[in-house]
Amino acid sequence: MGGTNPYIKQAEARLPTKPYQVRFLIGETGEERVIQVDPGQLPYQRSGQPGSILDIALGHGIDLEHTCGGVCACSTCHVIVKRGLPSCSEATEDEEDQLEEAPGLTIQSRLGCQCVPDGSMDVVVEIPAWNRNVVKEDH
């Protein structure tokens, strides 16, 4: 696993064309961070879909767990999109499969690595305090 390879087809996502704002509510520390997303700078780094919540978080030093490297193979980057969900790329069945493993699932839950806002509205994202690895290790 890991990274990308020559056979990959990336999921379709519409990237923003104008600046917008993402407000991160960090459950573990109670901290809030407001990020101005500049479409011209995307992707900010190399994990998760370009322009995804994970990309934006990691690109600004916000600690969002992503044990699989941001390839939709675990649920550790689970976030709750509290505002702006209609502007985000639609969840695929693969994302929904992974989300089912996340604790505290809500109707606004997404995987940070797959959720790409299109910039048509500002977004508020909660990183749950209990965000943790939930893959089964029952052996």
Next chain:
Amino acid sequence: MRQPTQTTRVEAIRALSPHVREIVLAPPPEPVRFRPGQWISLHLPVGEKPPLVRAYTLSAPEDPSGRLVLCLDRVSSGLGSEYLFRVRPGDELTFVGPLGNFVLPEPLTQDVVFAARYTGIMPIRCMLLDLQRRPLPVDVTLVYGGPSREELIYHEGLAAYAAREPRFHYHPTLLRPSPGWCGPVGEELHLLHPLLGGRPPDYLPMVCGIKEFARPVRTFFQEQGFERRQVKVETYD
């Protein structure tokens, strides 16, 4: 919340093909107990904002030495794989894990059908090595496609296992013709249809590879009567 990490050293490196290498890690400070099919998450000191987190399947089962074996393919402009193609014995790697639930049920009471493409063979190879420690209690079928003969990773070992274990049924294919290859050429689905078409859903289907491969294969199994969630799928892209 950060997962606990640990650090160990690269002990050996072996090229399995022009694009795939195996990395043997020395026993880490805390022994890693894992089930075949699981993976670890490497924290690599590369990228604009290190660590770069990348997941790699453990391609050999637990052994008493405590060593861990990873396998990876080289990806052009892939920061993680480029770094791991530069590491040398003695270099340190930091990781989290084991992780993942692409594992066989215990006990194994149902026939298993594996479908894999290219490096998707890694978790399945790990399971098969573990299964080889005793006679198979069920029939196990593997349909496995590679991009070329030299990139059909672990083919010799899999063929040898099939030759000595009557309950292991191995069906390799190449995605395109390759010099010296006399076996099937074409996508894995071309083998799955005649093998399993019309068989009742009385086995466990497990699929590993990129989504472009795994999605239509899962659909095939659904057409055979499985519910979507009954098809165990592991993808990595």
